[in-house]
Amino acid sequence: MEKLNKVFRTAQLAAIDKYTIEHEPVSSLDLMERAAGIWTDRFLKIFTEVAGVVVIAGNGNNGGDGYAIARLLNRRGVPVRVFRIAGTQDRSPDCEANYRRWLTRGKVEELKQADDLVLQKGEIVIDAIFGSGLNRPVTGLAARIIKQMNASVNRVVAVDIPSGLAGEDNTWNDPETIVCAEYTFTFQFPKLAFMLAENEKYVGRWEVLDIGLHPEIIARQPTDWFYTTEDTVKAILPPSPVFAHKGTNGKGLLIAGSYGMMGAAVLGAKAAVRSGIGLLYCHIPGKGIEVIQTTVPEAIPDPDESAERFSAVCKLRDYDAIAVGPAIGQGPETVGGLEKLLRTWRGTTILDADALNIIAEHRELLDLLHEGCILTPHMKEFERLAGKSVNDFERLNKLSIFANQYRVHIVLKGAHSVIATPDRRLFFNMSGNPGMAKGGAGDVLTGVLLALAANKLNLLDLLRIGVFAHGLAGDCVAEKEGRRGCCAGMIAERMGEAWKRLEK
Numbered sequence: 001m002e003k004l005n006k007v008f009r010t011a012q013l014a015a016i017d018k019y020t021i022e023h024e025p026v027s028s029l030d031l032m033e034r035a036a037g038i039w040t041d042r043f044l045k046i047f048t049e050v051a052g053v054v055v056i057a058g059n060g061n062n063g064g065d066g067y068a069i070a071r072l073l074n075r076r077g078v079p080v081r082v083f084r085i086a087g088t089q090d091r092s093p094d095c096e097a098n099y100r101r102w103l104t105r106g107k108v109e110e111l112k113q114a115d116d117l118v119l120q121k122g123e124i125v126i127d128a129i130f131g132s133g134l135n136r137p138v139t140g141l142a143a144r145i146i147k148q149m150n151a152s153v154n155r156v157v158a159v160d161i162p163s164g165l166a167g168e169d170n171t172w173n174d175p176e177t178i179v180c181a182e183y184t185f186t187f188q189f190p191k192l193a194f195m196l197a198e199n200e201k202y203v204g205r206w207e208v209l210d211i212g213l214h215p216e217i218i219a220r221q222p223t224d225w226f227y228t229t230e231d232t233v234k235a236i237l238p239p240s241p242v243f244a245h246k247g248t249n250g251k252g253l254l255i256a257g258s259y260g261m262m263g264a265a266v267l268g269a270k271a272a273v274r275s276g277i278g279l280l281y282c283h284i285p286g287k288g289i290e291v292i293q294t295t296v297p298e299a300i301p302d303p304d305e306s307a308e309r310f311s312a313v314c315k316l317r318d319y320d321a322i323a324v325g326p327a328i329g330q331g332p333e334t335v336g337g338l339e340k341l342l343r344t345w346r347g348t349t350i351l352d353a354d355a356l357n358i359i360a361e362h363r364e365l366l367d368l369l370h371e372g373c374i375l376t377p378h379m380k381e382f383e384r385l386a387g388k389s390v391n392d393f394e395r396l397n398k399l400s401i402f403a404n405q406y407r408v409h410i411v412l413k414g415a416h417s418v419i420a421t422p423d424r425r426l427f428f429n430m431s432g433n434p435g436m437a438k439g440g441a442g443d444v445l446t447g448v449l450l451a452l453a454a455n456k457l458n459l460l461d462l463l464r465i466g467v468f469a470h471g472l473a474g475d476c477v478a479e480k481e482g483r484r485g486c487c488a489g490m491i492a493e494r495m496g497e498a499w500k501r502l503e504k
């Protein structure tokens with residue numbers, strides 16, 4: 001069964017917490033103890049040589065976790081110092097209970113001013129000031145302490161979420177008063193903010209810790225945000241039928257390349273033939289035939305009448321899917337060719353790169369988009385289509401509005417590429433690595449998606465599977481060759497390894 005990895009708004013978390021407490025049943029204090037125990041175990045797994053820790057605890061339940069973690073680390077022999085911020089409000093009941101438990105083992109020093117936070121060399125700071133209950137920018141002494149933490153050379157590890165960062169929209173926030181953590185171990189669900197490039201400096205590397213919140217409430221709580229993991233893909237990837245033949249595996253057309261820019265066509269074609277397509281046709285400029293034939297002998301060339309660029313598909317065979325765009329250029333003949341294609345072909349259509357740039361320049365073409373269209377822009381291409389955004393969070397909103405308005409699926413590519421559906425759901429991808437940020441990696445994705453579309457998978461499934469598998473191939477390359485050495489050709493070559501890992 002497919003496991004729906006949900007991303008909730010921080011405002012929903014209290015309800016999930018409450019249901020778990022009532023229905024597991026477990027006391028809220030025991031749930032905090034469980035969370036702190038799991039956090040501590042993971043912390044000590046990753047940070048194996050800890051000279052000492054400094055816990056900075058707030059007054060909410062995040063602070064409660066902090067006091068509990070202090071006690072558990074101390075019990076495991078780690079030297080622990082604990083600080084609280086002077087003059088702040090009353091502690092929450094569970095925070096109070098853990099504060100008192102800690103006092104049986106050590107003291108709590110009060111930070112009356114930022115300078116009181118004097119850190120020893122090698123001490124790791126555990127940030128438990130604010131958690132998911134943050135509801136306004138941090139000001140006053142807490143803000144000054146956060147600035148002091150960020151100015152220090154000591155490593156910082158956040159409990160649940162870096163203090164001062166809101167789980168979703170930070171447009172209103174003060175970037176100076178958000179903890180910059182090296183690591184964040186978060187409880188049960190990633191926060192939406194973790195998926196956005198602009199928050200990497202705060203969140204650092206992050207991991208989700210399963211603290212056993214109640215599955216019934218997780219299933220029942222609505223959300224339109226999800227994330228895709230290897231488990232998700234394994235559950236939705238259909239098996240290959242024993243009696244498959246090239247006809248059942250689908251026929252796809254890749255329209256890519258122009259004279260002197262044939263690499264994109266080669267990369268896309270290589271990826272498609274390594275991703276299960278039955279028959280791949282490559283529509284390339286007349287002069288591109290030899291390039292394709294020598295590099296991807298599995299592909300059938302379909303040369304354009306123009307020697308140098310895409311101008312028209314003369315014969316639309318019974319394709320199951322068409323992908324168009326990589327390196328086709330934006331000349332007038334190509335604009336005409338794309339327009340004609342959009343008017344005559346209403347099946348699954350993957351639009352990438354120059355196809356998107358053409359649509360952005362010739363906005364009347366937007367009206368030709370239909371429910372079979374998949375757009376795969378990177379950030380700049382999306383900006384050309386939908387306009388500039390003030391930040392990554394706003395861009396997500398724009399993405400979801402655009403997908404809804406034109407009734408299309410969109411993959412906004414980058415780290416944690418996100419799929420937007422016409423019904424305004426967002427699916428974040430969890431595979432891939434920065435080694436993939438190289439020219440041509442997107443052309444490889446186009447080929448992968450074309451192969452899956454030719455196999456007639458539904459659009460959302462094929463996108464979740466294809467985007468994840470493409471990232472996984474990038475991870476396979478990085479594991480063997482390192483990130484620096486990773487290039488688009490290697491990702492295409494390694495698609496087979498990714499599929500092998502995903503197939504049951």
Ligand SMILES: NC(=O)C1=CN([C@@H]2O[C@H](COP(=O)(O)OP(=O)(O)OC[C@H]3O[C@@H](n4cnc5c(N)ncnc54)[C@H](O)[C@@H]3O)[C@@H](O)[C@H]2O)[C@@H](O)CC1
Pocket residue numbers: 013014016017031032035058059060061062063064065092129130131132133134135136137138139142159160161187213
């Ligand atoms: N979700 C869950 O199921 C669990 C949550 N736990 C912890 O509970 C945390 C959430 O606890 P809380 O809801 O108490 O939230 P916080 O610990 O974030 O504290 C919120 C408190 O700080 C105040 N506050 C918010 N923004 C402020 C600001 N800018 N300046 C000053 N004060 C501010 C609020 O009024 C509230 O009193 C999570 O982050 C996590 O660490 C864990 O104990 C385990 C279980």
Ligand SMILES: Nc1ncnc2c1ncn2[C@@H]1O[C@H](COP(=O)(O)OP(=O)(O)O)[C@@H](O)[C@H]1O
Pocket residue numbers: 353377378413414415416417431432433434435436437438439440441442443444445470471
């Ligand atoms: N930091 C990153 N982490 C994971 N994947 C990445 C990262 N940077 C880029 N990628 C992936 O690499 C591909 C780059 O595509 P794109 O920008 O279209 O390249 P090109 O147009 O040169 O082919 C996308 O699939 C993207 O998700």
Ligand SMILES: [K+]
Pocket residue numbers: 062127128129130131158159160161162163
């Ligand atoms: K925190």
